[in-house]
Amino acid sequence: MNTRQATQDLVTFFETLSPDSVAQLHTVYDAQARFKDPFNEVQGLPEIERIFRHMYVALEQPHFVITGQVVDGDQAFLTWEFRFRFKRFDTHTPQTVRGASHVVFNAQGLVTLHRDYWDAAEELYEKLPVLGGFMRWLKKRANSA
Known part of the structure; x- marks a missing residue:
């Protein structure tokens, strides 16, 4: 398995992800892959697919821009920007969440852990009405102590 090629295939998949291509997750993920983020912890392609399908229901024009990658052995670390607009709150302002992903590949070059x-708090909650003001207040209080 060529981890650099598997990583590039994954980068291409995410940068071109669309509602229609979510069904192609099996081309880059193992059937029993595990996925974890601040809101989800699931295992198996159907559950991972559900998360990405929901992204298109909940957000307007979501897409990923991969900004960096480090490949080592059978794993990679990707930095990214997730760009979107809210469907229910401030529907006009483009939003960006910055983060990173740790992925592990199997011998076939498929993701087994993401x-x-x-x-x-910083990347999402502070951008929401009402809750955002409260989160910024909490942050200010914590930094002044």
Whole structure:
């Protein structure tokens, strides 16, 4: 297995992800892959697919831009920007969440583990009406102590 090629295939998949291509997750993920982010922890392609399908229901024009990658052995670390607009709140302002993913590949070059790291408070909650003001207040209080 060529981890650099598997990583590039994954990068291409995510940068071109669309509602129609979600069904092609099996081309880059193992059937029993595990996925974890600040809101989900699931195993298996149907559950991972459900998460990505929901992204298109909940958000307007979601897409990933991979900004960096480090490949080592059978794993890779990707940094990214997730760009979208809210469907229910501020529907006009483009949003960006910055984060990173740790992925592990099997011998066939398929992802067996995908773990996303991003700060839900800073990158998401602070951008929401009402809750955003409260989160910024909490952050200010914590930093002034």
